[in-house]
Amino acid sequence: MKYIEKLYQQISNIGDQEFYLMEPEFCHELYNHISDEKKPLCVIAFLTIANWFAMSQRSGVWTFYEGAYPDNMDLTLQYLEQTENDDLAGIFRYGIHDYQNPQYAGNYNYPKTWIDESEKIDKWIGEHEEWLFAWERKLLIDNKELICSLIS
Numbered sequence: 001m002k003y004i005e006k007l008y009q010q011i012s013n014i015g016d017q018e019f020y021l022m023e024p025e026f027c028h029e030l031y032n033h034i035s036d037e038k039k040p041l042c043v044i045a046f047l048t049i050a051n052w053f054a055m056s057q058r059s060g061v062w063t064f065y066e067g068a069y070p071d072n073m074d075l076t077l078q079y080l081e082q083t084e085n086d087d088l089a090g091i092f093r094y095g096i097h098d099y100q101n102p103q104y105a106g107n108y109n110y111p112k113t114w115i116d117e118s119e120k121i122d123k124w125i126g127e128h129e130e131w132l133f134a135w136e137r138k139l140l141i142d143n144k145e146l147i148c149s150l151i152s
Contacts, residue, residue, distance in 0.1 A: 004029050004151045008144055016134035023050060023133070026140060033151040040150070042143040045079035046136060048072050052092065053132050056125040062110070062118035066099040088135065095121045 007025055014022065027050055030043050039047075048068070055064035073096055080089035097114050104110055125132065140147065 002148065002151060004033070004148055008140075008148070011137060011140065016137055017130055019133040019137045023136060026136075029151060030147070034147075038150055040143075040146060041075055041079040041082070042139060043147065043150075044072055045076045046139050048076040049088070049092070049132070050136060053125060053129075053136075056122045060118060061095055061121045061125065062099075062115060065095050065097065065118070066108075070100075085135070091121055091124050 007022060007029065011019070011022055027047060030039075030047055034043060051068070052061060052064045055061055073092075077089055077093060080086075080092065095114075095118055097110075098104075099110065099114075
């Protein structure tokens, strides 16, 4: 039995509020065992939102936006819109700015409005922590067959 299948067995035995215990294991499997070329939208969205969520809790969500790949953010928004996750898409989109612009490289002199927006996003994430874990868990369960087929 593949390790991902063992993770899926465990996920069925826990509630949404306990998913945080398994999230790192799923991230590890998805990052390391599905090549970037084969990652479907659901996996890109899961990994991007998991990283967004984690950065918010660690150092502030602005650090996520500062280093995130624009393509992954666009693909995540595409997935969220296709799956009608409008609230999550809206709050995620709210912080997308041109953090990689050369005028900010190295000096971190971002516009105050960007930092103010990121603080609102951090607050939203903090207030929706359990909801976000439930969303991540549901995404994985809904895409179990596809995800397991991609991991050898």
